[in-house]
Amino acid sequence: xxxxxxxxxxxxxxxxxxxxxxxxxxxxxxxxxxxxxxxxxxxxxxxxxxxxxxxxxxxxxxxxxxxxxxxxxxxxxxxxxxxxxxxxxxxxxxxxxxxxxxxxxxxxxxxxxxxxxxxxxxxxxxxxxxxxxxxxxxxxxxxxxxxxxxxxxxxxxxxxxxxxxxxxxxxxxxxxxxxxxxxxxxxxxxxxxxxxxxxxxxxxxxxxxxxxxxxxxxxxxxxxxxxxxxxxxxxxxxxxxxxxxxxxxxxxxxxxxxxxxxxxxxxxxxxxxxxxxxxxxxxxxxxxxxxxxxxxxxxxxxxxxxxxxxxxxxxxxxxxxxxxxxxxxxxxxxxxxxxxxxxxxxxxxxxxxxxxxxxxxxxxxxxxxxxxxxxxxxxxxxxxxxxxxxxxxxxxxxxxxxxxxxxxxxxxxxxxxxxxxxxx
Amino acid sequence: xxxxxxxxxxxxxxxxxxxxxxxxxxxxxxxxxxxxxxxxxxxxxxxxxxxxxxxxxxxxxxxxxxxxxxxxxxxxxxxxxxxxxxxxxxxxxxxxxxxxxxxxxxxxxxxxxxxxxxxxxxxxxxxxxxxxxxxxxxxxxxxxxxxxxxxxxxxxxxxxxxxxxxxxxxxxxxxxxxxxxxxxxxxxxxxxxxxxxxxxxxxxxxxxxxxxxxxxxxxxxxxxxxxxxxxxxxxxxxxxxxxxxxxxxxxxxxxxxxxxxxxxxxxxxxxxxxxxxxxxxxxxxxxxxxxxxxxxxxxxxxxxxxxxxxxxxxxxxxxxxxxxxxxxxxxxxxxxxxxxxxxxxxxxxxxxxxxxxxxxxxxxxxxxxxxxxxxxxxxxxxxxxxxxxxxxxxxxxxxxxxxxxxxxxxxxxxxxxxxxxxxx
Numbered sequence: 001x002x003x004x005x006x007x008x009x010x011x012x013x014x015x016x017x018x019x020x021x022x023x024x025x026x027x028x029x030x031x032x033x034x035x036x037x038x039x040x041x042x043x044x045x046x047x048x049x050x051x052x053x054x055x056x057x058x059x060x061x062x063x064x065x066x067x068x069x070x071x072x073x074x075x076x077x078x079x080x081x082x083x084x085x086x087x088x089x090x091x092x093x094x095x096x097x098x099x100x101x102x103x104x105x106x107x108x109x110x111x112x113x114x115x116x117x118x119x120x121x122x123x124x125x126x127x128x129x130x131x132x133x134x135x136x137x138x139x140x141x142x143x144x145x146x147x148x149x150x151x152x153x154x155x156x157x158x159x160x161x162x163x164x165x166x167x168x169x170x171x172x173x174x175x176x177x178x179x180x181x182x183x184x185x186x187x188x189x190x191x192x193x194x195x196x197x198x199x200x201x202x203x204x205x206x207x208x209x210x211x212x213x214x215x216x217x218x219x220x221x222x223x224x225x226x227x228x229x230x231x232x233x234x235x236x237x238x239x240x241x242x243x244x245x246x247x248x249x250x251x252x253x254x255x256x257x258x259x260x261x262x263x264x265x266x267x268x269x270x271x272x273x274x275x276x277x278x279x280x281x282x283x284x285x286x287x288x289x290x291x292x293x294x295x296x297x298x299x300x301x302x303x304x305x306x307x308x309x310x311x312x313x314x315x316x317x318x319x320x321x322x323x324x325x326x327x328x329x330x331x332x333x334x335x336x337x338x339x340x341x342x343x344x345x346x347x348x349x350x351x352x353x354x355x356x357x358x359x360x361x362x363x364x365x366x367x368x369x370x371x372x373x374x375x376x377x378x379x380x381x382x383x384x385x386x387x388x389x390x391x392x393x394x395x396x397x398x399x400x401x402x403x404x405x406x407x408x409x410x411x412x413x414x415x416x417x418x419x420x421x422x423x424x
Numbered sequence: 425x426x427x428x429x430x431x432x433x434x435x436x437x438x439x440x441x442x443x444x445x446x447x448x449x450x451x452x453x454x455x456x457x458x459x460x461x462x463x464x465x466x467x468x469x470x471x472x473x474x475x476x477x478x479x480x481x482x483x484x485x486x487x488x489x490x491x492x493x494x495x496x497x498x499x500x501x502x503x504x505x506x507x508x509x510x511x512x513x514x515x516x517x518x519x520x521x522x523x524x525x526x527x528x529x530x531x532x533x534x535x536x537x538x539x540x541x542x543x544x545x546x547x548x549x550x551x552x553x554x555x556x557x558x559x560x561x562x563x564x565x566x567x568x569x570x571x572x573x574x575x576x577x578x579x580x581x582x583x584x585x586x587x588x589x590x591x592x593x594x595x596x597x598x599x600x601x602x603x604x605x606x607x608x609x610x611x612x613x614x615x616x617x618x619x620x621x622x623x624x625x626x627x628x629x630x631x632x633x634x635x636x637x638x639x640x641x642x643x644x645x646x647x648x649x650x651x652x653x654x655x656x657x658x659x660x661x662x663x664x665x666x667x668x669x670x671x672x673x674x675x676x677x678x679x680x681x682x683x684x685x686x687x688x689x690x691x692x693x694x695x696x697x698x699x700x701x702x703x704x705x706x707x708x709x710x711x712x713x714x715x716x717x718x719x720x721x722x723x724x725x726x727x728x729x730x731x732x733x734x735x736x737x738x739x740x741x742x743x744x745x746x747x748x749x750x751x752x753x754x755x756x757x758x759x760x761x762x763x764x765x766x767x768x769x770x771x772x773x774x775x776x777x778x779x780x781x782x783x784x785x786x787x788x789x790x791x792x793x794x795x796x797x798x799x800x801x802x803x804x805x806x807x808x809x810x811x812x813x814x815x816x817x818x819x820x821x822x823x824x825x826x827x828x829x830x831x832x833x834x835x836x837x838x839x840x841x842x843x844x845x846x847x848x
Contacts, residue, residue: 418799
């Protein structure tokens, strides 16, 4: 790890902010062609510089090993040729997305004679604070460029060299499109004080997006003087209703838990209506057991599945991110909605039912960023939703909720077209 | 002024928050008919209780006079029969607006087979902190009820009795529609500590909307641990371009300054292209003089209008809210955009031009919540924009920008409809 010889961190961060603000004005005006040119140039440069990127990554990996980072962290940190391919493809996909900036909607004449509409505009300067995965450097930069925002990237100290190598490709790409190099800046120090300063510069940064573990996000939310697009827990539920098609219920409950264990849209608690518990639980339990999923149940679940361990109160509030599932038998839709309201994290919750009225009520009454009928919670994802790519999943309600793509990096201003109109 | 005998302000505020959260869940589910019923019942009750409201208001006015409040403040505080009429009409207008809650948009099939769309949902609990004008109690409550949110209202101590009298009508209206009375609560103490506690209860309040002077808003922004929908300065500009129709320019520049002086969408600085300054300024200056507007000019303005006083650097950054106007002669569109970027408050700015390309550039490049072509800045208003009513004007970029109506009090969640779909 390289620690740059930056003496005055505060002055350094202010300078990054000042440069970002200036670049943001240029990027906001940049045309679609120039932004796409930059993205394709970045993709080309990443391809060309594979050797340098991998060499930098090897240095990070060696330092990480020497520091005793665990295997999961080292895996997330590693850049293979396949991962560089994915990174390049990601940047190209963002280039292929429609440009959200400048889109005018709802332009209508008003009784006064003026036309009033909305124009989509960049937010300005985004600050992204992330851990380990160096591909975020390219993904986040691409989304910010396309949405006309400047960005300051602060990656983890463990991926410092990798991030710098990727950032050099990005800046070369911006320059080749005659866009401001300061549109994408990385914090060139691993000093942790930089984060505290970064989240407290509302004059230079319009939105902070933390990507990482709960500890990071909680620290940033606590210290921030800038709005934060937060993603906290993903305690997702599937509720199997009395009127569920049990084949669909089986497939969804299995997929939502076992398709991947470590993702925020993985089901952590299965709710089963008492009317179908006996019919579905033994078959599901066998399938989970085969996948190696540990089951924890409420007393009524254990009456059907006596071999599983009891769930404690803490289980209902836990995001396992692991092959563990808590199961609760509930008395109908209201009890399921109540459980989700009390224990859920407002991330993603699904009902399995063939009953129209219950599906309709679940959709309306469950207050989560994604609410689903007869689909696996694992679909809660920017790519699956057609956003093209996501910068994160917001569990906040303001500004953006759920997977956040290009649109979440923009805002809308009002535009008014008149012909000399005055107010009477 | 009544100061309630509340001993433990913190416990009291927590209890308000807890009740609001419970009511918010009920209000989020409430149907359009029930919400409209409540609003009509509130309007009826306000009409019925005119005498009690005016009596309470007289007590506030007497206490205010005794405390030496200035005439402008006492005027804002006063409730006349005409103002009560307007308040009642405002509530009825909100009842007539379409219900935003539950609206589903962009529901499309994805290649995976699922349908993905968005459903508009309430934010939850809104906290509104306001000064003097008691009509805000009814306006804000109506908008929150219609948008399915619970609200905690904290009015100024000078309007305490008036606000309580209005709040009683609102709660009676909610109850007659079988909606939770706690959907609209007022803080029943004038203790200033209540504000500090209120803005730091993210577990109970989802959004704080301050309505009042700059001092209030700055204090709240500083102390808040809850997102704040801010409205800071309105330093609005009109730029008269070289290719302006001078008749339109005259009408707009006069209206934007003189139609009302104390509003945030009033023009504070007039920018005039050097090419038309000689042609328009003498005529405009005469019209302003007739209205009693004090003019302050840059050196080039004073070369044309030698009788006016010089503008200092501070003038370009001042929201006068008074019959004062600063005038600057600029070298074309770029200089105008640069002046607005440097000195404006991103509230509302207008260009007067017949040139298509310049209008197009101004709309795109000026980063304000409202950007106008050939229209008076005074149009920047929720009613004029067709939002029906506004809870405030946001000069923030996140979540809502410009006049905020019902939609700004809501968010969108993703909904996913499947048929047993699982992710592969």
